Amino acid sequence: MKQNIIIGLDIGTSSIKMLAATPLEDGTGLEILGFVEEPSFGVRRGVVVNLEEATKAVVVAKNRLESVISKKISEAFISIGGSHLFLATSRGVVAVSRADGQISQEDVDRVLQAAQALSLESNKEILDVIPKEFVVDGVTGIKEVVGMRGVRLESEVLAVCGFTPYIKNLTSVVLASGIEIPNMIPTSLAAAAAVLTPHQKELGVAVLDIGAGTTGLAVFQEGDLLHTAIFPIGSENITNDIAIGLRTEHDAAEQIKKEYGTCMPSRGRKTEKVEMEGAEPVTFTQHFLSHIIEARTKEILQQAQKEIKKVTKHGDLPAGVVLCGGGAKLPKIVDLAKKELKLPVKIGTPHNVVTAQDDTALMTVLGLVIQGTGDYEGGDGIPGIGFTGFLKKVFGVFIP
Ligand SMILES: Nc1ncnc2c1ncn2[C@@H]1O[C@H](COP(=O)(O)OP(=O)(O)OP(=O)(O)O)[C@@H](O)[C@H]1O
Ligand SMILES: [Mg+2]
Structure with missing residues (x-):
C-alpha cells in the first residue's frame, strides 16, 4: 500500500520548520518520519519581506528533509503568520x-x-x-x-x-521552492490543532504561541473558535532588550537569554560573567537579567489578556491558557503567566502524535500535518482532534 506522507512547512521569523508524517494504520494518530529546522531569512515579524532570501532558506529545508525521508517533496501544508491576519x-x-x-x-x-x-x-x-x-x-x-x-x-x-501582498509573497516563496500548497493555515490555529483537546475547547481555552517576531492567540469556547489574533511582538524583543540592557551584541544576548534567562526575578544576586567568542565579556546579575525578561514577557501576556477579555465574559476560560512557541521555553513562564492572567496555565504538548518531539517551537508545524491529515485526498482526519477538515480552503489559488 502506498504510504500517505503529509508535509508541514512553518516559515517562522527565526527558523523554518519542516516535518513529514504519516497517519498510523489504526487511525489513532500520526507517526513522524522526519523533521528539519533551518535558520529563516527574509522574514520579518512573521511575514516574508525578501522573496529571494526566503526562497533560498526554504529550498535548504526542503532538500534536507528530502534526504532525511529519502523521498521527493512536491507539496506541503503551510502556515501563515503576521499581525496582518x-x-x-x-x-x-x-x-x-x-x-x-x-x-x-x-x-x-x-x-x-x-x-x-x-x-x-x-x-x-x-x-x-x-x-x-x-x-x-x-x-x-x-x-x-x-x-x-x-x-x-x-x-x-x-x-x-x-493582506493580499503578504499572502502572495508567502505563496510565491513556497511555489518558487518547488512546493505546491494544498492548504494554508494561520500559525495560531495550527498550534491550536496540535495542543488543544476537544474537551479543553469545550470548556474554554486559549493557546498562546510565543514566536520570535510574533505572538499568536487563539481562543475557543463551547468547542468553537471564538477569536484569533497575532501581535507583532515576540521573544526576539526580549533578546533586543537584553542586548540594550547589558550593552552587548544581539547574538550574545540571545545566548544569555537561552542559558541564563528566567521570567521571574530570583532573590539571589549572583553575578555571572559570560565570555563569548568575538565579543566583550558580559557581566550581569541574574536578578537584573530576569527583570529585563519579566518586563517584556508581562507586556506580551497583557496583550493576550486584553484580547481574551474582549471575547470572553471577564476573561473566563476554565481550561486556561496553553503556551507554545520557542518563547515558551523560558523558565518560570508558567508561573508568571498564571500570576498575570489569573488563569490556569500550562505548556502545550502534542496530541495524537507518535513523537519524541515535544519542543514547544514545533507545535505549529505539527498542527499543520494534523490539519493536513484531514485535508489530503481520502483522509478522514484523526479521531478526537475535532479540528481536522474544519477550516475550509476558499480558493484553489495555491497550485500553479
Ligand atoms: N531555551 C530558550 N529559552 C528562551 N527562549 C528561547 C529558547 N529557545 C528558543 N527561544 C526563543 O524562541 C524564539 C523562536 O521561537 P519559534 O521558533 O517559535 O519562532 P518562529 O516561529 O521562528 O517565529 P514567529 O512565530 O514569530 O514567526 C526565538 O526568539 C528564541 O530566542
Ligand atoms: Mg512561529
Whole structure:
C-alpha cells in the first residue's frame, strides 16, 4: 500500500520548520518520519519581506528533509503568520433547494459561499471560512444541518482574512521552492490543532504561541473558535532588550537569554560573567537579567489578556491558557503567566502524535500535518482532534 506522507512547512521569523508524517494504520494518530529546522531569512515579524532570501532558506529545508525521508517533496501544508491576519464575522442566506425542504451538502456549500461575500478593502482577502452556526427558518445554534428540513438556510461564519501582498509573497516563496500548497493555515490555529483537546475547547481555552517576531492567540469556547489574533511582538524583543540592557551584541544576548534567562526575578544576586567568542565579556546579575525578561514577557501576556477579555465574559476560560512557541521555553513562564492572567496555565504538548518531539517551537508545524491529515485526498482526519477538515480552503489559488 502506498504510504500517505503529509508535509508541514512553518516559515517562522527565526527558523523554518519542516516535518513529514504519516497517519498510523489504526487511525489513532500520526507517526513522524522526519523533521528539519533551518535558520529563516527574509522574514520579518512573521511575514516574508525578501522573496529571494526566503526562497533560498526554504529550498535548504526542503532538500534536507528530502534526504532525511529519502523521498521527493512536491507539496506541503503551510502556515501563515503576521499581525496582518484578522477575523471577520459574516452571514449568508440561501433558499433550500430541494422541493421537500431537506437540506443537502450542496445547500451548505452554497450558504457558506454566500457568507464569503464580505466587503473587504481591495488589498485584503479571505483565507479560510469557519462555520460558526447555521440558522434554519429562524432557529439558531445549529451545528449539523444536513438532513434537516426547512425553507430558509442561514450561516454565520468567521472569515480569516489577510493582506493580499503578504499572502502572495508567502505563496510565491513556497511555489518558487518547488512546493505546491494544498492548504494554508494561520500559525495560531495550527498550534491550536496540535495542543488543544476537544474537551479543553469545550470548556474554554486559549493557546498562546510565543514566536520570535510574533505572538499568536487563539481562543475557543463551547468547542468553537471564538477569536484569533497575532501581535507583532515576540521573544526576539526580549533578546533586543537584553542586548540594550547589558550593552552587548544581539547574538550574545540571545545566548544569555537561552542559558541564563528566567521570567521571574530570583532573590539571589549572583553575578555571572559570560565570555563569548568575538565579543566583550558580559557581566550581569541574574536578578537584573530576569527583570529585563519579566518586563517584556508581562507586556506580551497583557496583550493576550486584553484580547481574551474582549471575547470572553471577564476573561473566563476554565481550561486556561496553553503556551507554545520557542518563547515558551523560558523558565518560570508558567508561573508568571498564571500570576498575570489569573488563569490556569500550562505548556502545550502534542496530541495524537507518535513523537519524541515535544519542543514547544514545533507545535505549529505539527498542527499543520494534523490539519493536513484531514485535508489530503481520502483522509478522514484523526479521531478526537475535532479540528481536522474544519477550516475550509476558499480558493484553489495555491497550485500553479
Ligand atoms: N531555551 C530558550 N529559552 C528562551 N527562549 C528561547 C529558547 N529557545 C528558543 N527561544 C526563543 O524562541 C524564539 C523562536 O521561537 P519559534 O521558533 O517559535 O519562532 P518562529 O516561529 O521562528 O517565529 P514567529 O512565530 O514569530 O514567526 C526565538 O526568539 C528564541 O530566542
Ligand atoms: Mg512561529
